Every structure is written in C-alpha cells, then in structure tokens.
Amino acid sequence: MTHSPAAAISIRNLVKRYAPTGSGEGKLALKGVSFDVPQGQIFGLLGPNGAGKSTLINILAGMVRKSEGEVSIWGFDIDRDRRNASRAIGIVPQEIVFDPFFTPIEVLENTAGLYGIPKDQRISEQLLADVHLSDKAQAYARALSGGMKRRLLVAKAMVHQPPVLVLDEPTAGVDVELRRQLWELVKRLNDEGVTVVLTTHYLEEAEQLCDRIAIINHGEMIANKPTREMVDMAREKIVVLTLDKPVQSLPSHPAFIKSVATGASQIEITYNKDRTNAGEVMGQVQAQGMTILDVTTREADLEDVFVRLTTEV
Numbered sequence: 385m386t387h388s389p390a391a392a393i394s395i396r397n398l399v400k401r402y403a404p405t406g407s408g409e410g411k412l413a414l415k416g417v418s419f420d421v422p423q424g425q426i427f428g429l430l431g432p433n434g435a436g437k438s439t440l441i442n443i444l445a446g447m448v449r450k451s452e453g454e455v456s457i458w459g460f461d462i463d464r465d466r467r468n469a470s471r472a473i474g475i476v477p478q479e480i481v482f483d484p485f486f487t488p489i490e491v492l493e494n495t496a497g498l499y500g501i502p503k504d505q506r507i508s509e510q511l512l513a514d515v516h517l518s519d520k521a522q523a524y525a526r527a528l529s530g531g532m533k534r535r536l537l538v539a540k541a542m543v544h545q546p547p548v549l550v551l552d553e554p555t556a557g558v559d560v561e562l563r564r565q566l567w568e569l570v571k572r573l574n575d576e577g578v579t580v581v582l583t584t585h586y587l588e589e590a591e592q593l594c595d596r597i598a599i600i601n602h603g604e605m606i607a608n609k610p611t612r613e614m615v616d617m618a619r620e621k622i623v624v625l626t627l628d629k630p631v632q633s634l635p636s637h638p639a640f641i642k643s644v645a646t647g648a649s650q651i652e653i654t655y656n657k658d659r660t661n662a663g664e665v666m667g668q669v670q671a672q673g674m675t676i677l678d679v680t681t682r683e684a685d686l687e688d689v690f691v692r693l694t695t696e697v
C-alpha cells in the first residue's frame with residue numbers, strides 16, 4: 385500500500401462490553417484501552433488469561449463489534465472504512481482451521497479468491513516458498529504436521545499482502561524447534577517491512593522478538609514500553625524496611641525509583657541495582673531520621689515485572 389499513516393494501528397478509548405447471556409453476567413472485557421502500534425515494529429501484547437487480548441484482536445479482525453472507541457488500521461477507520469481496514473491486516477488465528485481435503489496451494493488460492501485478487505496478481509507459490517512449504521503444495525492439509533499447518537496459516541494471512549500482520553499466540557503449545565522457525569518467519573516478514581503484532585504468554589518470546597511490549601490486564605493497559613525499558617525494569621531491586629514507628633513521610637532520593645508505604649511501619653523502596661545497593665538505600669533512609677528494625681530484599685526479573693504489573697491494582 386502506498387498510503388502511509390502515522391501509526392500502523394491506532395486504538396483510542398476502546399471499550400468492549402459483552403452482553404449478558406441467559407445464565408452468565410455481562411462482561412466488561414476492555415475498559416477504555418488506548419495505544420498506537422508504530423509502523424515497522426514487532427509489537428508484543430502480553431497479558432494473563434482473560435485479560436482481553438483475544439477480544440482486542442477479534443475487534444481488529446472484524447469478528448467482534450466494539451462497544452465504544454475508535455480503531456484504525458493503516459489509517460483506515462474500522463467503522464467508516466472497514467473494507468480498506470480489512471485489506472490492511474492479516475490475522476493468524478490461535479486455532480488451526482483448515483478443510484482437510486484442500487491442499488496448501490488451494491487454501492491460498494481460495495483465500496485470494498475471497499479477497500477478489502485476480503489470478504495474475506496472486507502470489508501463492510511465492511508464499512508457500514516463503515514458509516518453506518513448496519514441496520507440500522499438493523499435499524492434503526490433513527497430511528501436514530502441526531508446524532506446517534501453522535506456517536500455512538501465516539501464508540494464508542499474507543495472501544493479500546497486508547502491511548500489518550497479527551498473530552494470536554503463534555507459539556502456544558509448540559515445541560522449541562517450531563517456535564524457533566516461527567520466530568525466524570516473523571522476523572523475516574518484519575525485515576521485509578511488515579508491521580507485526582503478536583500476543584504471547586511467553587516473556588522470553590516477547591523479549592527476543594519484540595521492539596515494544598504492552599501489558600494488558602483486566603481489560604486495561606498497564607504498561608507500554610520499548611522492550612529495552614521493560615527489560616530494564618528487571619534491573620530493579622526492592623528493599624522492604626520495617627521501621628520502629630509508623631511511617632510519617634516517605635524517604636526520597638534520586639536513586640530511588642519508587643518508595644511506598646506497605647504497612648503502618650513498613651516501606652518498600654525500589655531501586656536500580658546498577659545505580660545503588662541495599663546498604664546505600666538503608667543509609668539514605670537512616671540519614672532521613674528513620675530507624676530500621678528489619679530488612680528484606682527482592683530481586684525482579686522480567687517475570688516479576690510482569691507479575692508485579694499484573695497484580696498491582
């Protein structure tokens with residue numbers, strides 16, 4: 385596409401309220417989410433089960449109707465310009481669904497037909513080559529291994545050559561070798577200029593692949609940072625101090641990232657372990673007139689950062 389929008393995907397105040405069903409209650413799955421996916425990046429959307437990731441992706445895919453807010457894909461509003469918005473995005477679903485009696489080449493040709501792509505403009509063979517399935521072009525889909533089927537799903541999502549590709553948990557439940565292959569494929573597509581959004585439960589995957597990571601929890605976006613900064617949060621360490629009397633005012637110092645009261649006479653201070661250490665932190669606290677009775681320290685890795693962000697209210 386020649387059109388060049390400010391962001392590959394732009395989401396503003398997105399709300400999704402699922403209507404109550406006969407027995408179940410309604411559910412507020414997205415509570416006013418706003419973010420942009422910058423062009424050319426691999427953008428990771430992380431969050432625990434039920435956070436709202438699939439809802440968000442299904443809204444992009446046009447499979448779920450949003451309740452409120454604005455979404456545009458490659459500059460095309462999904463309400464006002466659904467056709468162009470759909471043409472700008474390819475979705476690789478979580479579930480593998482193929483008619484077992486179609487061959488990979490037929491799967492791609494049929495999809496191209498659905499998009500109304502004239503025969504001479506189709507790129508089915510090239511796509512099969514890209515996902516290393518040329519030799520399986522004529523095999524029945526049911527004869528493909530799980531890994532081959534996943535690669536075929538990626539090819540299928542790229543039939544109309546969208547500038548944005550979304551993968552919903554591409555490596556959930558796949559073995560190490562296949563995960564590596566899928567990562568390579570995603571990187572290659574991104575090198576060729578495709579903006580990629582992927583959801584994952586695996587922090588390592590996000591860290592390896594993504595330029596930017598957003599964390600969504602209970603329908604809200606709680607963090608959205610370049611991967612480097614998110615990983616830097618893992619350089620944080622926390623000291624928990626018990627003082628001899630109730631906390632009057634929180635200690636502060638340029639080397640402290642955060643200082644919060646976690647009990648009547650308990651404070652937690654977060655600091656970057658590259659910049660200071662527990663001894664210095666305690667020294668600063670004492671210098672500010674407080675008496676420390678007890679101390680424990682905690683170290684954060686990316687997993688902790690994730691857990692902390694998703695459990696903090």
Ligand SMILES: Nc1ncnc2c1ncn2[C@@H]1O[C@H](COP(=O)(O)OP(=O)(O)OP(=O)(O)O)[C@@H](O)[C@H]1O
Pocket residue numbers: 402403411412413431432433434435436437438439440
């Ligand atoms: N069709 C629906 N009707 C009612 N509630 C729904 C519907 N689909 C999802 N929900 C609820 O909305 C919330 C968000 O679900 P969603 O599937 O978007 O989460 P998720 O982050 O994708 O989780 P997972 O990682 O398990 O796929 C959940 O509480 C879920 O139960």
